[in-house]
Amino acid sequence: MTTDVGPSAAPTRRAMLAGALGAAAGSLPTASWAADPEKLPSLPGPGEAFEANTLTDLARARAKVPYVAPKTNDVPAALKALSREVYETIRPAEGRAIWANRDAGYVLEPLLRGAIFETPVSLFLIEDGLVQPVPYDRAAFVSLGIELPDLTAETAFSGFRLRARFGDADGLTNFALFQGGSFFRLVAQGQDFGINARALALRPADSRGEEFPLFRALFVEVPAPGQPVVVHALADSESATAAFRLTLTPGPEASTAAIDGTVFARAEIDHIGLGGMQGSYLFGPLDRNRVDDLRAAAFSVEGLAIRNGYGEPIWRPVHNPQALQVSAFVDRGPKGFGLMQRARAYADFEDDRRHWEQRPSLWLEPQDDWSEGAVTLLEIPSDSELNENVFAYWRPKAKLAKGGEMRFLYRQHWSKGWPDPLPPEVARVCGSRCGHGSGGNRRLFAVDFEGEALFQPGDIDVDLGASAGTITRQDRFRYPERKTLRILFELDPGGERAVELRLALRRGQARASETWLFRWTA
The missing domain is CATH 2.60.40.10 (Immunoglobulins)
Incomplete structure (x- = not known):
């Protein structure tokens, strides 16, 4: 059952019909305070062992010292001034992607800093249990009319893209993308990137302002042929650090991510978002009255699906409101939730450029007890189909005390179909x-x-x-x-x-x- 319908349910389902987000979804924070970087526990060095507890121990140690903001004003002008379109033309040179000379079924493509991606992310490979930093060589990249500068490996990268061979398909195509904040995306075979997942969210749409944790280091295990790719991610923010282990498996109909995360609190946290996911919704069949557009619809997310702890399946179509709306679906032990793209025909959109019908649905299943909390939905007014203005996440009821830890496990299904069972x-x-x-x-x-x-x-x-x-x-x-x-x-x-x-x-x-x-x- 649900308890969130009707005016008497105001304490469990809140509507903010006026106001705006203190920080737009997807933007990056400005640090209000910082500490001495020399006092920060260091990342593993070349040739050091990477064990099961390496990253969690590092995140725990970092949470005990004040936050050190990343340096973002050192992006060379030649890269910082690029438009998003020109930036996206930067690609690995022929045969220079990582693992291009192996029959691993994957290649890894480091992504440079530039355009809106200013935050440096340290990239490492793990092979035979040992750490090796990903080096920067400007000759390993090609671009359209851009002379790439010399950079250090510590300051060169903003994330990475994974390409994979799906089953018996020829060639390697997009599979995963880690870039910006603590965002990552997956697709199934033949899909376009759509929904963004967030490893951690803090105070979304909160009157105190949102805090955006950042990936600071990504460690990628070298995969054996036919096996998943394992990514270890370190996230950091003023209020918390976090360590994540993501096991990524490509699939023709659905790709999956098994996620094991632990958050460590620098300060008391009373509004944390787990399993966050966001996409775009400009208009559709429910709200065409203010739209003058020849397309039938424009969205990467059609609705929020929930299977609550009582076993009730819920479908909540999303829309583009005139003012920010927040909805909380109070629950205990949710069985799953996700942002779905159920419209799968060209005729549903008639968009010859964006092809929204090719965007994935994202369904999340907790793998441990998430106890009491609420699936929370934000719908943000938008006048652009590029704005990811729909955001859903699980908000635990319990606070995380300063110095406390919270571990959580879940599995994501990035799918062509309707993965919510x-x-x-x-x-x-x-x-x-x-x-x-x-x-x-x-x-x-x-x-x-x-x-x-x-x-x-x-x-x-x-x-x-x-x-x-x-x-x-x-x-x-x-x-x-x-x-x-x-x-x-x-x-x-x-x-x-x-x-x-x-x-x-x-x-x-x-x-x-x-x-x-x-x-x-x-």
């Missing part, structure tokens, strides 16, 4: 639409449920409710050839500026569909 008797929402109603400010909604079980003998009951206003019309339309049942209803909000809507199908007392939730705003 449902029992066969439970229908899935396959479409949501909204338009002008019969008059005044009334709104007409159409929600499509898809599933074989909807057309088996027996009555289907509709459970529809609104937190305010009046439902003035309700109809259903059956489409057996598509295994789809459409529920059409009209909302008269009266003088209300926001209404929470809830819709589900039942067979008697048995659940027959996901629970569709939506917040309509004037």
